[in-house]
Amino acid sequence: MSLSLGMKAQIRSMVFVAGEPIPSFWPMRGFIHHNPLHGLEKLPFAQAVCKGERLFHGKGFLPRSMYQRYYREGEVSHDALVTGVKRFLDETPGPEGIDLHAMLLALLTEVESPITVHDNKLSARVIAKAIGSTGQLSKAMLEAETRPERLEKVLREDLLDEGTVYEALDALFGTDISEELDELVVKSCLSFFDEGQAVWSMPGRGDGLFSAWREVARRGFGLFRRGRYIRKTLDAASEPEGIIVHVLDQLGVPESQWVGYFSRELSRLHGWAGFIRWRSGARHYFHGQRFPGDLVDFLAIRLTLSAALIHERAANRYPSTMAALAEFVAERPLEAWLRQAFYRKTIHPAWAQRVQQVLLVGKHTQVHKLAREYIEYWVQRSAKNQADGVRRLASLAGAEKALQSLDDEGLLSLMKSLQSFEKSEGMLWLEAIEDGAIQRLMSCLNKPARRVPDESYKRPFAQALFCIDTRSERLRRHLESVGDYQTFGIAGFFGVPVSFMSLGKGNETHLCPVLLSPKNLVMEMSVNEVQDTTALSVFEKVVHELKESVFAPFVTVEAIGLLFGFDMVGKTLAPRAYNRWRSRLHDNQSHSHTHLLIDKLTREQADSIIRAVQRGVIAKAVEHEFEVPPESVTDDLIRELREVALGHSEKTPLLQQQLRLDDEQCSRFIERLRSTYRLSPADTRSQMERLGRIGFTLEEQVGFVSQALRSIGLTRNFSRFVLCVGHGSQSENNPYESALDCGACGGNPGLANARIFAHMANKPAVRTRLKAQGIDIPDDAWFVPAMHNTTTDEVTLYDLDLLPSTHPVYLDRLQNGLVAACRLCTQERMPELNFIAAQQASENADKQAVRNAMDWSQVRPEWGLARNAYFIIGRRELTEDCPLNGRAFLHSYDYRLDRKQRLLENIMTGPLVVGQWINMEHYFSAVDNEHYGSGSKVYHNVAGRFGVMTGNISDLRTGLPAQTVLAEGVPYHEPMRLVTVVEAPLAHVQSAIAQVAIIRRLLNNGWIRMMVIDPEAGRTHVYQAGDWQQVTPQAISDQSVHKEAMPV
Amino acid sequence: MTEYGWLFATLFLPLFPLAMVFNFVFQRAHNSVLRVALLLLWPMVGLWLLDNVVKQVPQWVMYWALASVLLYSVRMLVVREVGIWVGFLATAGWGLVWLSYSESSSAATMVLHVMAFSLPLVLLISLVMQLERFHGSVFAGVVSGVAQNHPRVAGLIAISVLAAIGTPLFPAFFSMLIHVAQSMAFLPVVTIGIGVVWLLWSWSGVRLLQELLVGAGEVGAKQDITIAMVALYAFFLVLIIAAGVYFLGRML
Secondary structure (H helix, E strand, C coil): CCCCHHHHHHHHHHHHHHHCCCCCCCCHHHCCCCCCCHHHCCCCHHHHHHHHHHHHCCCCCCCHHHHHHHHHCCCCCHHHHHHHHHHHHHHCCCCCCCCHHHHHHHHHHHCCCCCCCCCCCCCHHHHHHHHHCCCCCCHHHHHHHCCHHHHHHHHHHHHHHCCCHHHHHHHHHCCCHHHHHHHHHHHHHHHHHCCCCCCCCCCCHHHCHHHHHHHHHHHCHHHHHHHHHHHHHHHCCCCHHHHHHHHHHHHCCCHHHHHHHHHHHHHHCHHHHHHHHHHHHCCCCHHHHHCCCCHHHHHHHHHHHHHHHHHHHCCCCCCCCHHHHHHHHHHCHHHHHHHHHHHCCCCCHHHHHHHHHHHHHCCHHHHHHHHHHHHHHHHHHHHHHHHHHHHHHHHHCCCHHHHHHCCHHHHHHHHHHHHHHHHHHHHHHHHHHHHHHHHHHHHHCCCHHHCCCHHHCCCCCEEEEEECCHHHHHHHHHHHHHCCEEEEEECCCCCCCEEEECCCCCCCEEECCCCCCCCEEEEEEECCCCCCCHHHHHHHHHHHHHHHCCCHHHHHHHHHHHHHHHHHHHHHHCHHHHHHHHHHHCHHHHCCCEEEECECCCHHHHHHHHHHHHHHHHHHHHHHHHCCCHHHCCHHHHHHHHHHHCCCCCCCHHHHHHHCCCHHHHHHHHHHHHHCCCCCHHHHHHHHHHHHHECECHHHHHHHHHHHHHHHCCCCCCCCEEEEEEEECCCCCCCCHHHHCEHHHCCECCHHHHHHHHHHHHCHHHHHHHHHCCCCCCCCCEEEEEEEECCCCCEEECCHHHCCCCCHHHHHHHHHHHHHHHHHHHHHHHHHHHCCCHHHCCCCHHHHHHHHHHCCCCCCCCCCCCCCCEEEEECHHHCCCCCCCCCEEEEECCHHHCCCCHHHHHHHHHHHHHHHHHHHHHHHHHHCCCCCCCCCHHHEEEECCCEEEECCCCCCCCCCCHHHHEECCEECCCCCCEEEEEECCHHHHHHHHHHCHHHHHHHHCCCEEEEEEECCCCEEEEEECCEEEEECCCCCCCCCCEECCCCC | CCCCHHHHHHHHCCCCCCHHHHHHHHHHCCCHHHHHHHHHHHHHHHHHHHHHCCCCCCCCHHHHHHHHHHHHHHHHHHCCEHHHHHHHHHHHHHHCHHHHCCCCCCHHHHHHHHHHHHHHHHHHHHHHHHHHHHHCCCEECCECCHHHHCHHHHHHHHHHHHHHCCCCCCHHHHHHHHHHHHHHHHCHHHHHHHHHHHHHHHHHHHHHHHHHHCCCCCCCCCCCCCHHHHHHHHHHHHHHHHHHHHHHHHHC
């Protein structure tokens, strides 16, 4: 089969559309918090949750029992529930003659489990009948409910419209294809996408995912059993698009359903699909460029394997095309019903054995008879259970008599109301929790009148710029409490998007929110003297290679096994002492001084660097290729070889003469210099281009520093020390370590950004230009980069060697202040980690925190960003008296310095969106950890060095582990949407929102809540139901709001 | 009568096809006392027959017994109704007695072998009956997530299954080891057969536990036995271990 170009493009676009709801998944080296329903953000929150439930089978709200717990603990007010029920009844009035309001309130607060079932298998009418009758349902009612046409319709929607062919086969005939298919696809992906974990890699990966897999599938022993059929399918077309069309034709899937079919296929392994989706679009990703693969390849593999499995398990035995399955359901709806109940394990246990026996014997009449019996039993039982639930509810609400007096239509209306309410109650609870959180925040924030005017500030001893991260809030608060410190919140990349190449690494890391693409590259260079670390490095390399080798365990276990045992005992029994000892071994490396290439190179400088590098390469090449000592490689020889290699001259007399080579040997060597050592004109051009990316121009530096300082409102009154505090975490044996690093730095530690920003801000030329813009940084103000270790709360200062001679005398005071803040912070934090009362906090909490950072058995080194709830954009005075317990992202902002709202727009575009991703990641991981989170860390295995799987084979686990969001099985993170607070006049905020499409969409679709505190008018507004509504602290839930009808 | 007495004994130390009688009765007994009585007394009748009525057992009965044990062990792999699984395991476990039976076998030893299987199964079936009261039937897979909803019962079921399939320290382990040691002396083929049987039991036991205990569990179905009951079961388990080590362990 050969497809036209148009058809291929059509398939590609269909796959693109189908892949849109699949959330991208970034490699875990730089964990990116993201909304698992990011692809559905164009829908309102409640609708997206429903769609997510269909696609990913994940729940979007907590079970009612959990919300009831919040209610009992006072997190949800009774008034909020009353308001919610009232709002529901306004939109969906129930039957007359019964107090539905009381019933719904009783349902919310007193009934633990839902009383209705959210599927279309049982009609509301039959349940209403069951409420009205105390005995069995009438024969006529049962017959109506089990009509073949009705069953067929329900089954068609359930099995065929919403599922794949093999899922329908599994449900009807227990073929178990789905699980095996997933396993085979995961194995194929693991082989192809491996990034160095496997000792033997898949051949032909450079040709792309589908091509490489195709070659292996034709010959591979793993697929031997199905090999013939796979080969047959693969022979049908050479391109993945052709294979997709071929298989779908074979399965009889109509073209109009292809996009939906693709979506369902992709969502089965949405972790892998999300990774492939991200990877195929990441132009800077080294492995992606080297071994390309996209969702079309992935689908082609999946469909080929599914066709083979369907052929093996179902062909000639069961209907195995869409049409044949539809026909089977149409001809034998009762049998199909019984089968899906049994194979989907929803059958009542008491019937299971009998049904299994009858299905195994397979006599149609027996199956039909049993099916009718079972379905009637099931209808009776389900209707009775739900009717009993309604009666119990009525009794709780004191409405028994009213219930008895309802006629058939009244009961039907009641049942429909209950079904509809239970379907939508998640939103009601969520809004109630959020309203409570808003109330608590409002009562805690400083009112405009109470704020100390800026003018009264004297120059603080030190100022510190912290990341907006929720973990900075505690440290900021404690630092401010121990002395004369002023703190600010800014996105941890300090507004400088940069691609960073750290010392000894050959690849670039993007240190900025993933929404941005950095243009500038900064390289880290060592300024240390050459040190002899060879012995230790060689030893480490040998041990590492032995661990990786397949054969090593057979021959080396006796020799070095004890060494690993020693390591294990040390790490387990005395992690702090053992790690101190080990870190001493690495002293030389860890304390190396480095210099960052931050300034833009001139053309001459770039040319000179390239020339120097090329000279070095030529010298090494001659030494290596001809095995001559370094002293034999003269400068003249190097110059001659460079000129020839770059095509500036043709003859190499010195080479011939000094190394006694003939013409052919010389030209071979020159060719080798060009191809292997990349000394060609084209390579030189590309190196010049790359060098052109290094560093920032003076204008760029001034722009970044100015924007950062203005955005946080720090334009005057600079202290002697201005700390630029990046943050990162420290833990052992933790694949999720980068999830605890700085989200604004692309899931990396923020030190490099802090150093870059401080370097720029300390530069005299930058300061001169800033002064012209009205930002006068005095000469004695010095920006010091620092690193906040969020696991231990230690703050380490960097680049102290660059400190002016006037400053070291004050360092002691500064460091004492930081240590004191760190100790107070750990004393506040550790009880929450150890689940003890705050009063029991030990003075040694800082030591416990250090142990957590070094203990390889610790599954929860810190709580990270769990319990995040607020994003506050405003001056520190607004929050300084309010202990927010590490629950708020704090972005400093002074609207008075932002007349055109540009700075606010930037804050909303970058940091706020990152905050929303973090919030949604935590929300869904807490609500349904199994589907949207990544389950328990205990069962995790690292896959291919870029992700984790549960057990040895599973989908890539994409969300947060249970240990990050749950405590003893219940949410530690209180799942709610991010409450964003902006301190600025309402019109100012509205103008900014109008300019930022993404925020407009998030707000209108209810993915974030927003509150505006207008300091000039002294009013607070909350965005609710499409309007800005003025509120008072007590008024949010009881709706005593004054509508201003100012939609976003 | 005495010449064919062993044939009656195959009804009570059940071999296929006569084992169908025991399994039929066991499946239809929905009373826990009756089921416990069946597990304890049914094989005793067989042992009594062997001891008092049977004069001689033909050599080929051993192969029949091995085939029957293998058959029920394989069936244990596919059966998911736990009550039936218990019946099959009892059938297979008691059937092993035929492999080490000889005229010189002491009645006490035979009783120990039979009890090594019966006692853990008694514990298991009484726990399963607790679940049956709640779910109507315990069909693994359809009833799942027991560890979530009935954690104490789940823990005891796991230990009882391990005891019944001959995990070390439990009496069934010593009994199997004795069968292996004895058969190795005269017929290594039988030893291999016993090894395969043991493997099949472990496989099916683990499958059963996985389908029954692991999973999300039915919402709102939390119910469990009391701590006192757990202590009682634990006491019996310790007693069984001690008895196994003392009586069967020293035979090795």
